[in-house]
Every structure is written in C-alpha cells, then in structure tokens.
Amino acid sequence: MELNRRNFIKFLVGGVVGIQATPLPWKITDDAAIWTQNWPWVPDPAEGAFSEAESVCTLCPGGCGISVRKVEDRAIKIEGRTDYPINPGGICPVGAGGLQLLYDETLRFTGPMKRVGMRGKGEFVPISWDEAFKVLGDRLSGLRRKGSPEQVAAIDGNQRQTTMSVLIERFMQAVGSPNHVRTPSIEDTYRMGNFLMQGTESTMAYDLENADYVLSFGCGLLEGWGAPGRVMNAWGLWHEGHPEKRSATITQVESRASNTASKADYWIPPRPGTEGALALGLAHVIIQEGLCDDGFLKEHTFGFEDWNSFSGRVHTGFKTMVLKQYSPQRVAKITGVEQKSIVSLARHFAKAKAPVAIYGKGKDGQNGSLYEFMAVHSLNALVGGINRAGGVLVPEALPLRSLPPVNPDAIASRGLSRARLDKAGTPAYPFAHSLINNFADAIKSASTSPIDTLLVFSANPAFTVPDGGDFQEALKRIPFVVSFSPYRDETANMADLVLPDSTYLEKREDVVWPVGLQYPFYALSNPVLSPIYDTRNTGDVLMELANAMGETVGSAFPWEDYEEVVKIRAKGLFEAGGGRMTYDPALPVWEQTKEKTAKPGYNDFDELWDNLLAGGFWYRPGNANRGWDDLFTTPTGRFEFFSKKIADRIESASNQSSTETVLKQMGITVGEDEACMPHYEAVVSETDRAQYPLQMMPYEMINLASGWVPSPPFLYKTIFDHQLLKDESFAAINPVTAAEYRLRDGDRVAVQSPAGQVTVRINLFEGAMPGIVYLPLGFGHTGYDEFIKGKGINPNSIVSAGADPLSGEPVWWNTPVRLIKV
Amino acid sequence: MKNRGDSPDKRGGWLFFLAGLIGALIIGWVIFPMVLYSKQEQPVNFNHALHLNPDIGIEGETQQEQCRFCHRFRDDGTFAGIPKNNTCTMCHDDPEFPITKSPDEKKYLTEYVAEDKEVPWLIYSRQPDCVYFSHIAHVEMGEIGCETCHGDFAENKTLPVYEENRLTGYSRNIWGKRISGLYWDKKPWDRMKMDDCAECHTEHGQEQNNACFVCHK
Known part of the structure; x- marks a missing residue:
C-alpha cells in the first residue's frame, strides 16, 4: 500500500479513466470552440431597437439623401433614400462606407488638441475647448492689435453659399483679412463661365435626364462627377429609357478609357488639354453645315456674327473666328482626333432633338479650364439648347436670405483694404475669387511668411491641391496653423492647434444646389446621433471664438448658434415661394421642370423649417423653364459668345x-x-519638352475619395491589383509607350516632372493614350490611420504645368514627365 | 519464483486506481462545474410574483398578456427583451416617492431612476450573436407560452442567481444546467442549444425550420 511509481501510475490511470466519464473533457472542448468565437476583437453587434434616421450626406457637394439604420444609439448602415429627388435610392461607395469615418477613432480627432511633436508627425495632446479658444482668440486679437489682421488667412473647402462658408467669410471680414481662400473645384469654372456667357454666378443647370444626346467633355459620369447619385440614376434612364421614350446616346470625350468612356456609346479621345479645340472644331462643322439653331442665335445671342462697336470698329464674331481657325483639319492636328470623327460627331450632336454638351474633368473636386468650358458651352448655344428641356436651364438663384452686412471696425477696414495675397480679382485674374496656387506661391517665395495664422476649414490642401507640393512648403513656413478638420489629415498633422468639427453624421450642415443640378435645391442634414467624442460644429465654434475675441468681431455674430443662422437664411426660401419638400418617384423632378408654376408644398415657414430639421429638402422645379426676358444678365442681356x-x-x-x-x-x-471668345490656348510649359517628353494626367475613381474627406478604409478592399499592390500604386500607360521605354507590366519606374518624382509600377493599359502617363488620385496619404497611409503615391505632388489662361487656376492635366526604370 | 499476483502490493494498487477514478469523478462532476461558472446576483432583486399579482400588479386576461406588458414586442415585431427604464417608470416614476417599502424598489429608484441609468440586467437566455431567434414567430405563430421555454417566472419572488460560463461568457441556461445531457426531467430553460431547438421543431412537425439558414442568417 505504499505510494510507489507503479501505484502512482495506477492512480493516474484511474484519474484518466474517471475523467472520461465526466462532462469535463467534452464540455471543455466545446467551450473552447465557443471561446474562439468571442475573442475581444470579434465585432459584437449592438442589441436593441432598430430605427431609421433620415439625413443628407455632406461628404461631397452632391447632397444625396441618406437613411441611416440604427440599433439604439449605434449607427449600423447607410443607404440611399428613395423619397429623395437627387438620388432616388442610390448612393456612392464613399457614402455607403461613411460609418467608418464616424467610428474609426484612429482616423479622427476625439477632441481639441495642441501639437507636441514635430510638424507633420501628427503628435498631439488633448486640451480643453476653453484653452483652445483662449490660445486662438489671443493670437487673432494680438494680430489685430498689431494692426495686421490681413496676416490671418482662411482656407475654406466648403461649397460657396453654404452657411458654413458664409460664416467663415463673415468671420474673416470681421477680423479684417481679405485672405479668404477657397479650394479649387469645377464650380469655379462653371461660375466664371456662366458669369461670362450668361451673366449669373450659379452652377451649370444641365437637364441631363431629359437629354437624348449627352456629349460629355471629360465629366466622370461614372466616376463621381456632379451629384453621383443623380448622375448614376440618369445613366440608367439614358440606357433603359424613360417609360415609353427613347434612350439617350452618350459620347465621352476623354483621353483615357475611363469607366465612363468604356460604357459610353462613343468614345472620342483627344490629347489632354485640347478638348476646347475639339469643341470649336465641332462648332465649325455645325456652323458650316447650317446645323445651328438660327432663331436662337439671332434672338438671344451676342457676338456670333461680326459686329461693330460704337466707335465703328469691326469686331470678329464667333462664327468668323471658328470658320477661319478651327477647321476639322487643323483641329485634327491639335487634338489627334480623326477629321471624319469630328465631322460625324458634330452632325450627330446637332441633329439630336435634345442634345447637351457638358464639361468637366473627372469628378468635380478640381477646377477645369475656363476657355475650354466656354468652347464646350458654346455648342449648347449653337444648337439652341439653352433654356430648353434636355439642354442647359437657366434657373433663378437659390433664394437664401442674406445676413446683415458686417460693420468692420477701423482695424478690420484697414486690413480688408489690403491686397489679397493670391491676386484674385486683379487685372491678371479678373474673374477669379480665389487662387490657392498663387496663395501658396506668395508664401513660398517671400522671405518671411506674409501669413501668421492660417485657419483651415473642411479642406486638406496639403494633399488635394495639384501644385507639386507648393502648398506643403507654404504650410511649413506659416508660423501658426489651425485645423478645424474632424480627421487626422495631412494638413491637420501640420497644425499647431486642432479644433475638431463633428463628422457629417453628428451635426447640422446645409447642402446648397449640388453641382450640375438643373433646379435650385437646398437641404439640411439631420444629426443621426449626438457627437460621440468631444467635437463641436465648427459653425458654433467660430461664433464662440468671435464672441471670445469680443470687440466688433463678436458683434458680427449676434446669433445663438449655427442653427439659428441656417434658419434665418432659410426664411428666404419661404419668402421666394413655390418650393416643394416632398418627392414622389412617380413624378420625378425632371418631369416637373416642364411645369410653368409649382404650388408650394407647405403652408407656413414653421412647416418648412420643421421639414428641413427632419433631414428634409427644398426645391423649386417649376421655375426652371423661364421666359426670355431678363434671362441672361450679361451686359448685352443675351447669351454672349463674345464676352463684354x-x-x-x-x-x-x-x-x-x-x-x-x-x-x-x-x-x-x-x-x-x-481673347473675349472661347478659343484654344495651348498650355505653354516652360519646361523643355525634350527633357520631359511624356505627359502626366491624374485620374479619379468612384471607389476612392480624392478630396479632403478620407476614403473609408473598406474601400481599399475594392481596389484592383493593377491600381494598388501592397503599398505601391500603378501608372497606366499604353503598351506602345511601354515598348519605347522597354518597360514591362509590373516594372518599377520613377515618374519625374520638374516638380519632383514619384515611384510607381507600370500597368499596361490599351485604353491609355500613347505618350500619356495616368496616375490614380486618392493614394499616397501620410495622414489618417494605418489602413490609409503609406499606400501608393499622390500625383498632385509632381504636378507642374502652370496656370490656366484667364482663370489663373492650376492646370493639373498636363504635366510634362519622363520615365526612368528603377 | 515469487508470485507477484499474490503480493499485498498488487491488491493495494487497485485502491490507488480507484482513488484516481473517484477523485476524477468528483473533479469532473462537482468541482469542474463550480469552477467553470461564476455566480452573479442581479443588480436589483426583481419580484415577478409581486408584479404579476392581479390585485396589486400588472393586469391582463392571460398570463402571456401580463408577461408582454413589460417584455413587449416593438412595433416592427422585434422582441424588446428585458424592459428598460422607460417601461418601469410608467409606475415607478418618482425617486422621491416609492410605491412600496421594499428596499429593492428603493435601490432601483435611487441608483437607477434618479441617476437616469439603465439597470445592467444579467440575461439568462441570451443566444450567441450567430443565432437569429424570433420571439414573435414562436409566441404568435407557434402559440407557445412564455413559460414553456423560460419556466414559470410568474411564481418567482426572487430572481435566480445568474451563472456565467467563464470561458465562453454565455449564460448557464444556454448550456450547462444539464451538463451531462442525461437528466430524465428535461426543462427547456436548462439547456438551449441547437439540438434542443431542432428537437422541439421536430416534435412540433416543423422539421423545415431545422435548415441552417433559418437561424444562422
């Protein structure tokens, strides 16, 4: 009975046998399996009541209606709204992935912060809102006391006329700085072109849904141009046809076989930057073959025929200029498009019942060329497609009420009288309101930065401005940078102080007339949930800052909060009358635009306001088709081919x-x-073409955000291996060009431009024009989180092609480059 | 040669074997379940019997109606489960004025209603996330009473102790009460594993609902 080795083994064997007859091994095995399903990082769906919150997406100016599904206070899914006129049910990939921009706390700022590490490293420590107000308020007041308020500058990425942008403009006026600079977008080109040819500063109202021939000069219809939800819906209508109606023909004019070009009926590839010449070549054929709408040209246009000024001088008209200079032979030489294609395209376009020529460059986040736009828009006038269903409408402006003017004090008045740093509005750039490229250049080339404090709103210029890295250089020289971005973007990482805005699902924000929409439209986002971190609506922050600064700056903001300002402005919508706030899919807005008048869909302002607060919208379709009196507000009161x-x-x-x-x-x-008419300007590059024989053009994708808002990390899963592989992005080049340089698919090359170089891999693509290097936009972030940063390169960092004639905005589609195999 | 079979050592050896065997049985049947499950008291001791007393508590023609007064279905048909404060405060709305002298009510009013905090109830019957279970399909279409699966809570004056599997985090009611699977007196609230669902479906002639996707969406 002693405990020896043999007995001990017997004891153990007994234990092993016994344990088999208990639940222990079997239960442990099963529980271990279940345990593996419940590791802490396995997502745990929220429990509770489901609800839907209706709002408006403000990630881009497209203004799609969204419905957010929630479980208790957790937002779990974003879908398109079917009761919404712009995007009946549809939504783009960035919008669908928007929840990651809300819940990914490594992507956003969780409260006010001040920088502790090196600029650009993104190392911050949290501070209180009070401290943030004090630091910034003291600095701005100090500059005012010094008598140099113009040393404050604001970069504003909000769309013009949004309440946020109006407040920023107002703040700068009250402080006394003329340096309120907007980031470039296609709206600048539309606004200037519209102003010169039609007299108003609104967006282009393209009646796409009613058109039967869409001639798109570079608009990325399937890449996110305009309001993406609306354009995708229109694309469906063009292809499947309206009920009992024919469908439309789509011709895409673009050098690269983009998704839009690949899916269009016809694809015409001109050399990038020669689209204006092509449009004028089409005009030549239309005029010469007598396919114009003579009635419209005679009654409603100016400068088509040659004309005499009061002094008796004979001026060349559009017709003479085009017939003399833009023959299909010459245009074929400039553009690389065959003569017969030019002739047949012109005939197709002019003979269609409701043709429309639309202008853009990819998405709407970058500017276009002003003369190019004018050349394209002149085609609409030639065929009488202006103020006609299926063409370009000329609606009245959005009737938002103006805020009372600011009364700048003596310091502010002096500051405001000083010249803008970006020279916008000077004789060299008479129609530009903002020129961010000049702004960066002025700071870069000065011995000490003329700007002391830079405020950055809804913008990430360090990443998005196509300037070969000039803005980044400028940022380094500005002593104090303040970011109001909700996200840890490249510009915010350079900031000394961050006062984070709430994200678009946590705050009110208005949508003002989305790009290219044919009717006045206004909407207000509805906070889907209260801010989940210590962030605040920048509208409220700006007012509190102004009040903290006191003096006359505070008196420019006598309102309680941002919402009150929105309400005051919205009163204008009610006073204008005739708006609607409901949408019936059976009677889409493009059908309603043919109505002469529209009854208002509400009885009093309170009803309108309550509707807006609930994620509602306002539009006025009946006003789109107007009579000819007072339609054009140009100096001649007509559509001007020749801009007075x-x-x-x-x-x-x-x-x-x-x-x-x-x-x-x-x-x-x-x-x-x-110079007063649309014409072709070869963009002169000072660089020796022999040194940089190729041309680089950035391109955009629908499934990757390339603007100031980050791409939801999910979207990186949708990128193909020939666009991004591991951490390298690809340049698409034609196999013919590749053969010249002895490059094979997948080779690593340095793309060098006068502004710098990037390293990418080669993707051989038949749809790329020979001689052009296409680089995808949206990659190459150094900010945001681990899923976004360090992936690929940002083509904006090597853009170098000078300024667009007349507008002065950056030319980003024509950078001379060379390829060196690595 | 010595006959090893007759040695006292050998007979004694079997006792060691037996000791190991019995020890293992005790560990497996008694100690293991004790170690595996943590015992937790509910934050507030809710008295079902009191609330369901028709004289003083919740009214209703049937017991199910009474249950569903608090454990209600939402408008979209989903089951709200354990009620939240907004249900309780239909009666217990003023922290200053308790309805009874019960210390439990006082605790509820001062710690939760007055603080505007939800009670972190421990839920006996929560299925894993991968299981889709529709109460309304069983209660309305299947006409199964609440007590069939959850037991007669109506009689309970105190809430049972909540036992949680330390390894999986699931309640013992899901799988653990009938740990051997050999109990003759089977109660649905002892064990709610997939086999149990399937067995009941089959008994009720609903074999089609044993298809995977019915519960695992």
Missing part, C-alpha cells in the same frame, strides 16, 4: 499698360477679340 465683361476688363487694364501686356498677364496668347 472680358473686353471691359482688358480695356480698363489697358489704361495702365499695353493691351499685349494685359493679355500676357492673363496668360492669353491670342488677339484682343479672340
């Missing part, structure tokens, strides 16, 4: 220097008359 405003500016500037000098300053290489 350009002529005026040239003339007034010519008082001080010769006309040639004035034109040269504007970047124009043609004569005075031609």
